[in-house]
Amino acid sequence: MSQDTLFDKVWDLHKVANLPGGSDQILIGLHLIHEVTSPQAFGALKDKNLKVKFPQRTVATVDHIVPTDNQSRPFKDNLAEQMIDTLEKNCIEHKIKFFNIGSGNQGIVHVVAPELGLTQPGMTIACGDSHTSTHGAFGSIAFGIGTSQVRDVLATQTIAMNKLKVRQIWCENKLSNGIYAKDLVLHIINQLGVKAGVGYAYEFAGPAISALSMEERMTICNMSIEGGARCGYINPDEKTFSYMKNKLCSPQNENWGKAVKWWKSLESSDNCIYDDVFKLDASKVEPTITWGITPGQSIGVNQKIPSLNEINPNDQFIAEEAYEYMGFKPGQSIKNTPIDVCFIGSCTNGRISDLRVAAKILKHNKVAKHIKAFVVPGSEKVAKEAKKEGLDKIFIKAGFQWREPGCSMCLAMNSDKLIGNQVSASSSNRNFKGRQGSPNGRTLLMSPAMVAAASLTGKVSDVRDFINK
Amino acid sequence: MSSKFKPPIGNLSQISGKCISLVGDDIDTDRIIPARFLKCIDFDSLGKYVFDDDRKTLKGNHPFDLETNKGASILVVNSNFGCGSSREHAPQALMRWGIKAIIGESFADIFYSNCIAIGIPCFTLPKKSIKEIQKYQDIENLFLEIDLFESTAKAEELKFNLEIKETSKKMFLSGEWDATSKLLENKELIDNRLNSLPYIQFNSDSF
Structure with missing residues (x-):
C-alpha cells in the first residue's frame, strides 16, 4: 500500500469518515459541473428534497453541447438549448457561479478551471467528466464521477470511494525536438495498456515531466483515464506556482506565500512508497x-x-x-x-x-x-x-x-x-x-x-x- | 422528476435471469450509449438507444436485438467493459433496457462505480469461466441464479464463484447502497473537515 505520496497526503486530508461498507467518505474541495451530466443530479436533489450544501464550492460552465459556428441564443438545436437553459436555471436556483457563453470565462471545463486559478495543488476536484484527471497537473487529486456522485457532491460535498493505489510513471531523459506531451502520453498508454490503470492513480514524474510546461502537463494528466487510471497527477513545483500567480481565483497578497509553503509540503516524500513503479526513456518517444x-x-x-x-x-x-x-x-x-x-x-x-x-x-x-x-x-x-x-x-x-x-x-x-x-x-x-x-x-x-x-x-x-x- | 421506470431500492441478495452475452474487450461507454443521446435532461428514454451504433451496423444481429435475448437481465462481458467517458447514461441505458447485473472479466473504474451507485452489481470471473458462459450462450440461453451473499452464480449443471468488491457486496446486502443518505449522516464531520482545510483559509470565495 502506498505511503506518503502526494496522493496519500491529499486523500488523508480530505477523508471525512470510514463508511460502514468499508469505503472512505472523501470531501471534494472543488466541484465542477457542466450541462451534460448535471441535470439529472439536480433532478435527484429535487426528488429527495435536498439543497446544494456548499454552493460556493461548485462552479459551472457550458462546453459539450455548444455549437462552435453560431452561438447566438436560442441555439438551433432545441435539445442543446434545453440543456443550457436547464443549467442556467439550476445555477440560479442553487446560487452556483456559472461561466456562461460571452462571460469571457466560458470554455471546456478542464481548460477554464486552471486558467481561472480554481484548480490548485492539494485540492480534491471532481466533475462529471472522465477528463477531470487533467487538473492533477497541478498536484490536485482530480477524477471523473458519474451523475449519482454529482448528486452526492451537490448534496453533501462528499462521495463514497475506495482509496486508489499509486503507480509512479518515471520518465527519464527529455523529449526530442518535434515530440510533444501528446506523443509521450500516447506512448505511455501504449506501453502500459488501456486497462493497467484500473484501480490506480498515476503519478507522472522524472526529468521529462519536470521539463514540461503546465499546459503540456495537463495534456499528460488529461489522458490518464485513457490508460484506465481515473486520476493522474504531477507534484507541484516552481512552474506550477508561477503559472498560478495572479490568476483570478488564486490566493492573493499575504495568502500567496502561505499557500506556496503549504503546496510545497504536499510533494511525495523522498522515502514514500508506491504500489508500483514504471520507468521509460522519454528520449526514445517518436511522433x-x-x-x-x-x-x-x-x-x-x-x-x-x-x-x-x-x-x-x-x-x-x-x-x-x-x-x-x-x-x-x-x-x-x-x-x-x-x-x-x-x-x-x-x-x-x-x-x-x-x-x-x-x-x-x-x-x-x-x-x-x-x-x-x-x-x-x-x-x-x-x-x-x-x-x-x-x-x-x-x-x-x-x-x-x-x-x-x-x-x-x-x-x-x-x-x-x-x-x-x-x-x-x-x-x-x-x-x-x-x-x-x-x-x-x-x-x-x-x-x-x-x-x-x-x-x-x-x-x-x-x-x-x-x-x- | 417522475418517471415510469422504477430503479431498484432496498437490499439486493438474489438476482435470477436470462443471460445476454456480449463478446469483446474494451467496450467503451461511447459504444454503450453514443454521445448524441446524452442530449437529455433525464435518463428515461435511454433504454431503447443502448448500443445504437453497433446495433445499426449489425442490422438486427446485435445481441441486444436478437429475439432469443429478449427479457435477459444478466449481461456477460469480457475485459475493461465500460472504459472511456464517465457518462452514467451508459449503465442507466443498460438498466432501462433490462440489465440487472453484469458479470465480466474486468470493468473500468468509473463505469463500475456508476453501476454500483444505481444498483447494478458487477461481478468478475476469470477469462476461462466467461468464455464457458459465452460459449454456452451460442447454443441456448443460459439462466443464472446469482446469490450475492454466497457470491455464486448457478445454472443446472454450472456453478461459478463470483468475485465482487467487499464494499459493494456489503452495501447491496445491507440495502444501504443509496449513498446520499449515508453521507449526510456525517454532517458535522463534513463541516469540520472542510473548515480545517488549509486552502479554505487562504482562498476567498469571491469569484
Missing part, C-alpha cells in the same frame, strides 16, 4: 499516432501497423476488431495515410500553447485542397489570447475554419461530426468507434503539431519534416 480504436493502439509515425503476433495475446481480440473497423492491414505504414478532416481542439490539446505550435507550422502554408480543417479554442480566454497574437489569422489564411470555444468534434455532441467513414487527424483524446459522430468514422489521435502537418499534406506526415526545414 505517435493511434491506428486503432483504443488510445493504446498507437505507433511511431515511421512504424508499421503491428501484426497480431506482435501484439500481447490479451489485446489481440480488440486489435482484430481495429483492423476491420479502420480498414488497415497489419504491416501497413501509418505514414501517408490519407486524411479527410483535421481537428485541433479539446480538453487535451485546445490550449494557447497548442494553437501556437500548430500556427507556427501553418504560417505561410496552405491546407491540402480536399481537407476540412477547423480549430476550436478550448476557452474564451484562449480564443482572446490567440486573436491578440494573430493566430486566428494564420489559421484562417492557411485554410482552417476558426470556431468558437467548446468540446466540439472531440465527442461530436454538437453539429461538428465526421461523415461516413471519413478519417480525422485529431488532437483530441479518444479514437473509439463512432466517437466523432459517425458510426463508421475513423479517428487518428496525434499532437496538434502533427494535425497541422497532416492538414498541409492531406495525409499522415512527420511533423519534424516541417519544423526542421
Whole structure:
C-alpha cells in the first residue's frame, strides 16, 4: 500500500469518515459541473428534497453541447438549448457561479478551471467528466464521477470511494525536438495498456515531466483515464506556482506565500512508497499516432501497423476488431495515410500553447485542397489570447475554419461530426468507434503539431519534416 | 422528476435471469450509449438507444436485438467493459433496457462505480469461466441464479464463484447502497473537515 505520496497526503486530508461498507467518505474541495451530466443530479436533489450544501464550492460552465459556428441564443438545436437553459436555471436556483457563453470565462471545463486559478495543488476536484484527471497537473487529486456522485457532491460535498493505489510513471531523459506531451502520453498508454490503470492513480514524474510546461502537463494528466487510471497527477513545483500567480481565483497578497509553503509540503516524500513503479526513456518517444480504436493502439509515425503476433495475446481480440473497423492491414505504414478532416481542439490539446505550435507550422502554408480543417479554442480566454497574437489569422489564411470555444468534434455532441467513414487527424483524446459522430468514422489521435502537418499534406506526415526545414 | 421506470431500492441478495452475452474487450461507454443521446435532461428514454451504433451496423444481429435475448437481465462481458467517458447514461441505458447485473472479466473504474451507485452489481470471473458462459450462450440461453451473499452464480449443471468488491457486496446486502443518505449522516464531520482545510483559509470565495 502506498505511503506518503502526494496522493496519500491529499486523500488523508480530505477523508471525512470510514463508511460502514468499508469505503472512505472523501470531501471534494472543488466541484465542477457542466450541462451534460448535471441535470439529472439536480433532478435527484429535487426528488429527495435536498439543497446544494456548499454552493460556493461548485462552479459551472457550458462546453459539450455548444455549437462552435453560431452561438447566438436560442441555439438551433432545441435539445442543446434545453440543456443550457436547464443549467442556467439550476445555477440560479442553487446560487452556483456559472461561466456562461460571452462571460469571457466560458470554455471546456478542464481548460477554464486552471486558467481561472480554481484548480490548485492539494485540492480534491471532481466533475462529471472522465477528463477531470487533467487538473492533477497541478498536484490536485482530480477524477471523473458519474451523475449519482454529482448528486452526492451537490448534496453533501462528499462521495463514497475506495482509496486508489499509486503507480509512479518515471520518465527519464527529455523529449526530442518535434515530440510533444501528446506523443509521450500516447506512448505511455501504449506501453502500459488501456486497462493497467484500473484501480490506480498515476503519478507522472522524472526529468521529462519536470521539463514540461503546465499546459503540456495537463495534456499528460488529461489522458490518464485513457490508460484506465481515473486520476493522474504531477507534484507541484516552481512552474506550477508561477503559472498560478495572479490568476483570478488564486490566493492573493499575504495568502500567496502561505499557500506556496503549504503546496510545497504536499510533494511525495523522498522515502514514500508506491504500489508500483514504471520507468521509460522519454528520449526514445517518436511522433505517435493511434491506428486503432483504443488510445493504446498507437505507433511511431515511421512504424508499421503491428501484426497480431506482435501484439500481447490479451489485446489481440480488440486489435482484430481495429483492423476491420479502420480498414488497415497489419504491416501497413501509418505514414501517408490519407486524411479527410483535421481537428485541433479539446480538453487535451485546445490550449494557447497548442494553437501556437500548430500556427507556427501553418504560417505561410496552405491546407491540402480536399481537407476540412477547423480549430476550436478550448476557452474564451484562449480564443482572446490567440486573436491578440494573430493566430486566428494564420489559421484562417492557411485554410482552417476558426470556431468558437467548446468540446466540439472531440465527442461530436454538437453539429461538428465526421461523415461516413471519413478519417480525422485529431488532437483530441479518444479514437473509439463512432466517437466523432459517425458510426463508421475513423479517428487518428496525434499532437496538434502533427494535425497541422497532416492538414498541409492531406495525409499522415512527420511533423519534424516541417519544423526542421 | 417522475418517471415510469422504477430503479431498484432496498437490499439486493438474489438476482435470477436470462443471460445476454456480449463478446469483446474494451467496450467503451461511447459504444454503450453514443454521445448524441446524452442530449437529455433525464435518463428515461435511454433504454431503447443502448448500443445504437453497433446495433445499426449489425442490422438486427446485435445481441441486444436478437429475439432469443429478449427479457435477459444478466449481461456477460469480457475485459475493461465500460472504459472511456464517465457518462452514467451508459449503465442507466443498460438498466432501462433490462440489465440487472453484469458479470465480466474486468470493468473500468468509473463505469463500475456508476453501476454500483444505481444498483447494478458487477461481478468478475476469470477469462476461462466467461468464455464457458459465452460459449454456452451460442447454443441456448443460459439462466443464472446469482446469490450475492454466497457470491455464486448457478445454472443446472454450472456453478461459478463470483468475485465482487467487499464494499459493494456489503452495501447491496445491507440495502444501504443509496449513498446520499449515508453521507449526510456525517454532517458535522463534513463541516469540520472542510473548515480545517488549509486552502479554505487562504482562498476567498469571491469569484
